[in-house]
Amino acid sequence: MDEVRSGFCAIVGLPNVGKSTLLNRVLGRRLVAVSAKPQTTRDRIVGVHTIDLPGETPERAQIAYVDTPGVQDGRGPLRRYMREASIAAAADADVVLLIVDALDRKGRMPERMTEADAVGLGDASKAHPLIVALNKVDRAGKPDLLPVIEAWSNAHPGIEVVPISAATGENVDTLERVIAMKLPVGAPMFPPDMVTDRSPQFIAQEIIREQLYHQLGKELPYACAVQIETWTERKGEVVVGAVIVVERESQKPIVVGRAGSRIKELGIAARTAVAEALGKPVHLSLFVKVLEEWSRNERDIEKLGYKST
Numbered sequence: 001m002d003e004v005r006s007g008f009c010a011i012v013g014l015p016n017v018g019k020s021t022l023l024n025r026v027l028g029r030r031l032v033a034v035s036a037k038p039q040t041t042r043d044r045i046v047g048v049h050t051i052d053l054p055g056e057t058p059e060r061a062q063i064a065y066v067d068t069p070g071v072q073d074g075r076g077p078l079r080r081y082m083r084e085a086s087i088a089a090a091a092d093a094d095v096v097l098l099i100v101d102a103l104d105r106k107g108r109m110p111e112r113m114t115e116a117d118a119v120g121l122g123d124a125s126k127a128h129p130l131i132v133a134l135n136k137v138d139r140a141g142k143p144d145l146l147p148v149i150e151a152w153s154n155a156h157p158g159i160e161v162v163p164i165s166a167a168t169g170e171n172v173d174t175l176e177r178v179i180a181m182k183l184p185v186g187a188p189m190f191p192p193d194m195v196t197d198r199s200p201q202f203i204a205q206e207i208i209r210e211q212l213y214h215q216l217g218k219e220l221p222y223a224c225a226v227q228i229e230t231w232t233e234r235k236g237e238v239v240v241g242a243v244i245v246v247e248r249e250s251q252k253p254i255v256v257g258r259a260g261s262r263i264k265e266l267g268i269a270a271r272t273a274v275a276e277a278l279g280k281p282v283h284l285s286l287f288v289k290v291l292e293e294w295s296r297n298e299r300d301i302e303k304l305g306y307k308s309t
Contacts, residue, residue: 005061007094007183015070022166061180078295090124110155138165211270223295237281
């Protein structure tokens, strides 16, 4: 591939504003876990998308999106890990894409980013071009959005505010073009067929965790993790053994359900979703393990894959 506009775009914002939904929409595939529960995303995840730029020079762009956890305050090593991942992604990016929930009357205004839980992210974003994507506009009244767009434009001169709906895809193409035009010109950073820097095992792990959120809803313990323990590929299919980790014995029956009914339903849904993502048949076995107070223990957090880089 000849020269392109190429660089990293950090997708940042408060919890539950639609960051992962946007990344999945852009890539056209399920890469990261999405649910209505805040802090579903726990890791920085890179998704690569190459787009055409008709009429521009160069005429193509390769955008490496970095999905991040929703930034928030809070004690404990797991929350600290997620907060640091968000801030580091913003600091390292070529462009920062701040996702704002158009339905959140307080959270959608610029002043929200100066509060204690978000100020670190706001400071890290200042060194780079900043784009605000005003998300969920499919459910917001258009006249109601004009003051929000004006407030962001006044708070950050030269900023571009793009109303979108990550759920429906409305205006996402326009947003990508705006991002691309702020990236430096140079050689592509990744092979043309690359979609993510994450392994199939990680993607499977994310999908299983997503199904946990969907199956358990409000009953799901916050500190719940998934770990792939066995992975065997044979004759066009994948055999996966995964462990669901909870923090207390009292949480185990919540995941397992009466006579194993809930974990059975979870396994069926997760197996179907993982097979769709991998494009091949999947055999999935799920087990539940208790790791006492793992989210409060630095060593246990690292064992489960949450390592600072």
